[in-house]
Amino acid sequence: xxxxxxxxxxxxxxxxxxxxxxxxxxxxxxxxxxxxxxxxxxxxxxxxxxxxxxxxxxxxxxxxxxxxxxxxxxxxxxxxxxxxxxxxxxxxxxxxxxxxxxxxxxxxxxxxxxxxxxxxxxxxxxxxxxxxxxxxxxxxxxxxxxxxxxxxxxxxxxxxxxxxxxxxxxxxxxxxxxxxxxxxxxxxxx
Numbered sequence: 674x675x676x677x678x679x680x681x682x683x684x685x686x687x688x689x690x691x692x693x694x695x696x697x698x699x700x701x702x703x704x705x706x707x708x709x710x711x712x713x714x715x716x717x718x719x720x721x722x723x724x725x726x727x728x729x730x731x732x733x734x735x736x737x738x739x740x741x742x743x744x745x746x747x748x749x750x751x752x753x754x755x756x757x758x759x760x761x762x763x764x765x766x767x768x769x770x771x772x773x774x775x776x777x778x779x780x781x782x783x784x785x786x787x788x789x790x791x792x793x794x795x796x797x798x799x800x801x802x803x804x805x806x807x808x809x810x811x812x813x814x815x816x817x818x819x820x821x822x823x824x825x826x827x828x829x830x831x832x833x834x835x836x837x838x839x840x841x842x843x844x845x846x847x848x849x850x851x852x853x854x855x856x857x858x859x860x861x862x863x
């Protein structure tokens with residue numbers, strides 16, 4: 674099965690073939706195509722080399738169970754909060770190309786509000802005030818932002834990053850640090 678598009682298309686393909694033995698080839702043609710970056714397929718040339726090699730790689734499949742009892746699967750990143758709102762903006766402004774991620778982020782800064790997030794992981798309950806929670810299997814999101822530099826897509830682990838609420842000005846000042854993953858070294862994660 675070839676997923677020809679971006680991360681949204683790939684996510685739909687993943688959810689469509691759960692519980693099958695089909696393999697997915699990723700042809701990055703979308704606005705962000707961030708999962709392709711994680712696996713080293715950034716363009717059609719990389720895609721053709723991967724197909725020609727015939728190699729496959731198993732990756733972790735993550736199931737997310739939501740409060741309304743719906744379940745979705747993902748192989749890259751799930752965001753709750755600010756980043757999810759940015760993605761809504763991006764999806765309605767695709768004509769801006771990759772720039773839609775930056776425009777969306779700065780636009781959504783004016784609408785950003787902290788919220789309380791309750792998580793149950795490994796049977797233990799956590800509650801955090803946050804503006805954003807990132808559940809990362811892959812490394813990149815948002816058109817090349819290095820959201821989770823230490824994530825491995827096949828290690829059986831999910832990296833969780835919960836960003837502390839802070840002012841819009843401080844958010845804007847820290848925005849560049851998410852492109853290189855250095856936000857993890859700052860005191861903005863819970």
